[in-house]
Amino acid sequence: MEKLVYALILAARKLRPYFQAHRIEVRTAYPLQHILHKPESSGRMLKWAVELGQFNLEYCPRTIIKGQALANFILEFDAEVDDKAIVVAKPSSQGNSHDGKREGLPHPWRILHVDGAVNNNGSGAGIVLVTPEGHRLMSAIHFKFYVTNNDAEYEALINGLKLALEVGAVNLIVQSDSELVANQVNGGFQAQGPRTELYMRCAPCLLKKVKSAKLESVPQEENSNADALAKMGSQMDSVQLGQIPLGFQEIPSIPELKVFQM
Template sequence: MENGEGPTEQTTREDMAPDSAEQSDEMHWTLHVDGSAGQTGRGAGVVLHGPEGFMLEYALRLDFKASNNEAEYEAFLAGLSLAMELGAGKLKVYSDSQLVVNQVNGIYEAKGPRMKRYLQKVKEKLQRMREVEILQVPRDMNNQVDALSKIASEETHDFGTILTEILPHPSIDEHSKDTCNGQRTPVRKR
């Protein structure tokens, strides 16, 4: 804003998003993703930063068996869906998963049918974006999404104001729909 004034209250992500896709294409958006799988549960965390201070935190509880790498891919897919929904054209994606980053960048080969389907689905989404850079970062530079993924994996956690959903099936399954299609079940605890 030219005069330095900004909105005093922002209640929804739509209120905070840029006015047009053209405006958002001019600036890089950043996406931090992380997945977590353990004995207590599985979760994914996403933090999306856009123009003019826009930030969205998103936690996704995975209500199905998944490896840590599959949880990483679920975070990646959820983050890409949100970025696309909000009109991000230029995107920098940060993940601490060496495997996922190198598979998506074509350095490593995906092995196993599930990992191949996750990789294929990510690449399909990436083709719809104008410009994407995928970078691996050290774990300590991904603390915010790491915390979200761990919180999402806990069934009894109260998320407060964080946008949270439960994903009942893997995103690569035929009956699963993208977040953009509004088919996931939101969890709103207050």
């Protein structure tokens, strides 16, 4: 199964300009879409899922085709790759949703997915901003300073809000799978220390700069792209990230706490 996914990755890299400009039908007898989007995906499969997530792929049952002709076309195609392209042409099902949570919001609107990750390799943040046209702007950040799990979630939120403000977001829905951060920012939970209190002050200040903004807590499976980017950012895996930029953050987004010894 991995060989099939890797073949698709090679085709996408070889024909990247074409993949970026068109909806691509992937005809296969195997459940690739289900495998690539499983919440428990990890390792190479997770990295490939993120890379393929940049494109508008539609998985269909396999029919009889002249596979050799398609393979020859891929091998002969020698187009240049646009290194600056980081968008996808079609929004996900989340981006198209107009459920009760979004009623009353004037257009255009954007949806911001953020997530933080801390593991043995380091820490990082993943950001996915869905534009009104359905394009996705993706970014991964590696933190060069110590953070806790909650700190990483706050850093992801703050960096995501800064990105949304840079592109001129007017109406914004922010989605994070950290229930604690969402409730703290929304006023449901109290701060659990001076550092958290600083983050709680910083995030709402950025939210207030957007005309209409709402922070939601969502299940992890609904935030899978941001989660995958955060894990790759923590590992500084710039090779597997492909066209998605990897940034490095030297210092926290909040002022440094001063410790006085008595």
